[in-house]
Amino acid sequence: MKSPDTLQRFLFEDNAIRGELVHLDTSFKAIRDHHAYPAPVRSLLGQALAASALLSASIKSHDSLILQSRGSGPVHLVVAQCTSDRSLRGLARWSEPVVTGSLRDLCGQGHMAITIDPGRGRERYQGMVEMSGHTLADALEAYFAQSEQLATRLWLACDGHVAAGMLLQRLPGEAVDSDAWERVNHLAATITDMELLQLSVQEVRHRLFHQEDVRIFEAERTTFRCTCARDTIEAVLRSLGRREVKDLLAKDGEIAVTCEFCNHRYRFDPVDVERLLRDHAPATAPTTHQ
Numbered sequence: 001m002k003s004p005d006t007l008q009r010f011l012f013e014d015n016a017i018r019g020e021l022v023h024l025d026t027s028f029k030a031i032r033d034h035h036a037y038p039a040p041v042r043s044l045l046g047q048a049l050a051a052s053a054l055l056s057a058s059i060k061s062h063d064s065l066i067l068q069s070r071g072s073g074p075v076h077l078v079v080a081q082c083t084s085d086r087s088l089r090g091l092a093r094w095s096e097p098v099v100t101g102s103l104r105d106l107c108g109q110g111h112m113a114i115t116i117d118p119g120r121g122r123e124r125y126q127g128m129v130e131m132s133g134h135t136l137a138d139a140l141e142a143y144f145a146q147s148e149q150l151a152t153r154l155w156l157a158c159d160g161h162v163a164a165g166m167l168l169q170r171l172p173g174e175a176v177d178s179d180a181w182e183r184v185n186h187l188a189a190t191i192t193d194m195e196l197l198q199l200s201v202q203e204v205r206h207r208l209f210h211q212e213d214v215r216i217f218e219a220e221r222t223t224f225r226c227t228c229a230r231d232t233i234e235a236v237l238r239s240l241g242r243r244e245v246k247d248l249l250a251k252d253g254e255i256a257v258t259c260e261f262c263n264h265r266y267r268f269d270p271v272d273v274e275r276l277l278r279d280h281a282p283a284t285a286p287t288t289h290q
């Protein structure tokens, strides 16, 4: 049986191929419980979260990776974020009716963006891909193919309760053995959604890759954690300008902002509002950033 809430790396020793296997249980529950998601939306969000963990694990140095889809379909928006310490958060926005279908049926026409925040004040970078293919895994594989990154394959599954995923990727800078890559992919493609959701990395190795030399690394824990903070909300309020903030305050006598990722409610009474507007009075001349 799989270990719940783990991300685990494995390596095909002789073939310069790495793998990652992720299972999200309580971390996914904590995320999906914040909204009453219809089943197809919950499944897509679970797959997006699993994918964000797998992609984050395949990048060396970064603070976080964000996967975001925006489309014209009933599921307008999906956001999944995984940090380098494997904490996850995510949400989806939808309008009824949502019925089970392909990625295109759910999200419609649109794009998927993969944003990497390298941290330490360095500039974020973003890759985009059109939402195509039957599944989220198809669209992400198209992204890797299009952006000429390392050859990468993905398998994603979610039954509404557990989300799981597997990634295979050629290692950079190693001699390419196309036969081995094809063979390993061919074996991996026989995995069913049920197996992906239930099997441990040892069982996956036994079931799929028993003839390969596969080394398994220590598991990392995945958790739910929201990175929202009062400071960030204050900055957003300040960016609205004094007048707008005062109008908001006048409406209800306080300003309440709810984080959509964790449902935490931040309240600002008239004293808070005065302080936040005073502490950061705008400069007399606006600064232009080129």
Ligand SMILES: [Zn+2]
Pocket: 226, 227, 228, 229, 259, 260, 261, 262, 263, 264
């Ligand atoms: Zn939050």
